[in-house]
Amino acid sequence: MARGNIVVVDYGMGNLRSVTKALEHVAGGKPVQVTADPAVVAAAERVVVPGQGAMPDCMRELAACGLRQAVIEAAASKPFLGICIGQQMLFEHSEEGDVPCLGILPGHVRRFPAEKMFAADGLKLKVPHMGWNNVRQTMAHPLWQGIEDGSRFYFVHSYYVAPEDAACMAGATEYGVPFTSACARDNIFAVQCHPEKSAQAGLRLLANFIDWNP
Amino acid sequence: MLAKRIIPCLDVTAGRVVKGTNFVELRDAGDPIEIARRYDEQGADEVTFLDITASSDQRDIILHIVEACAEQVFIPLTVGGGVRAIADVRRLLNAGADKVSMNTAAVENPDLVAESSAKVGNQCIVVAIDAKQCAPGRWEVFTHGGRKATGLDVIDWARKVQLLGAGEILLTSMDRDGTKSGFDLALTRAVADAVDIPIIASGGVGNLDHLADGVSEGHADAVLAASIFHFGEYTVRQAKECMRARGIEVRL
Numbered sequence: 339m340a341r342g343n344i345v346v347v348d349y350g351m352g353n354l355r356s357v358t359k360a361l362e363h364v365a366g367g368k369p370v371q372v373t374a375d376p377a378v379v380a381a382a383e384r385v386v387v388p389g390q391g392a393m394p395d396c397m398r399e400l401a402a403c404g405l406r407q408a409v410i411e412a413a414a415s416k417p418f419l420g421i422c423i424g425q426q427m428l429f430e431h432s433e434e435g436d437v438p439c440l441g442i443l444p445g446h447v448r449r450f451p452a453e454k455m456f457a458a459d460g461l462k463l464k465v466p467h468m469g470w471n472n473v474r475q476t477m478a479h480p481l482w483q484g485i486e487d488g489s490r491f492y493f494v495h496s497y498y499v500a501p502e503d504a505a506c507m508a509g510a511t512e513y514g515v516p517f518t519s520a521c522a523r524d525n526i527f528a529v530q531c532h533p534e535k536s537a538q539a540g541l542r543l544l545a546n547f548i549d550w551n552p
Numbered sequence: 553m554l555a556k557r558i559i560p561c562l563d564v565t566a567g568r569v570v571k572g573t574n575f576v577e578l579r580d581a582g583d584p585i586e587i588a589r590r591y592d593e594q595g596a597d598e599v600t601f602l603d604i605t606a607s608s609d610q611r612d613i614i615l616h617i618v619e620a621c622a623e624q625v626f627i628p629l630t631v632g633g634g635v636r637a638i639a640d641v642r643r644l645l646n647a648g649a650d651k652v653s654m655n656t657a658a659v660e661n662p663d664l665v666a667e668s669s670a671k672v673g674n675q676c677i678v679v680a681i682d683a684k685q686c687a688p689g690r691w692e693v694f695t696h697g698g699r700k701a702t703g704l705d706v707i708d709w710a711r712k713v714q715l716l717g718a719g720e721i722l723l724t725s726m727d728r729d730g731t732k733s734g735f736d737l738a739l740t741r742a743v744a745d746a747v748d749i750p751i752i753a754s755g756g757v758g759n760l761d762h763l764a765d766g767v768s769e770g771h772a773d774a775v776l777a778a779s780i781f782h783f784g785e786y787t788v789r790q791a792k793e794c795m796r797a798r799g800i801e802v803r804l
Binding site: 355360392463468470490493495512535 | 553554555556557592595597619622623626627628646647648650670671672673674675676719720748749750771773774803
């Protein structure tokens, strides 16, 4: 196994090309590998779990690919970046399809509440939450290095994580309700936004992940 | 606070960006990757490619463009044009598109919207609606690049595609497209207020105030324009500065 390799976990949910290309762009020649092989995940130096689509499909595919245990072990042992669904699945349960998730972080995944989706001017807020929103950094973290507090990142989602342990909140965003847009604990960092689609701020976060030694 | 988006649109045929007036009279505007990179540097919030290639044997060209774009441009990319089947949706997403837009195929086969949304998630599915006014406060849906009337009412169709699973609507006024006289604000507002999913306003932008009008008067979540950016009249940054000066939240 190549040293310093970055592995993107492919469990059959959506396109991984954007994530891979963005990581390659900032990896300074370190290998970035897309894999569905649990052994490759286990041998990786650092692991990225992206994901799109519906949570029930994601949990089913993760199990069907034999990757569930490999992801749990990676999240317990090495630099781990969850993106979008890859963040949500770390929690105990999702309202989307009412499914249990990996239960690595305490808390739940909730849908934006329809009754709260109004802007200050009274216009309704659309769901999915789609576009560039501010992320307030609620803890100092190596992955925020060089990124101005409150920078905008690209979001597209209808569900968000509600951690039970406030200490794992790393970033907060407002959209009808305040929600946790980034979490961190030990070797885990996870974001609801898409750093691979968030221009300079996103590329910097990915570069910070590649340099991170928790 | 969520920013309103500015989306430059690139009409692509045979590997080149072109721009027409009222869906005809095409002018060459350059290399798609180069232009997409320029817009990214200027602060565009997304880029949209519309493949207007007529012949099916040239369909793969757009895939190569999308692949190259995904290697160099790190903002969301929407691709539409010629999407007929779920296999087309998958091919474009796998090449690096973030969203796929469908128009004629959605009207002819609404199940395609439902099926693709269920498979890839509604955040990836954009339904493009070409609208033409048929009476005061009424608009009809057209397909086949604006050549074919469908008899469908635009508001009804917008509500229907939301139910089918569209994550966003790209709404083009055929009456305004290419005229530089501004969005059809009544149309934009009627659709934006009728659905709960984001609306991208398109067709008719001639100056920066038109973009701001689309948001403030039209209630659009995003505004799309082509020629005012392609031919160097304005940069995306200037557009955002204008919108900010009018009190609109933008990413600058």
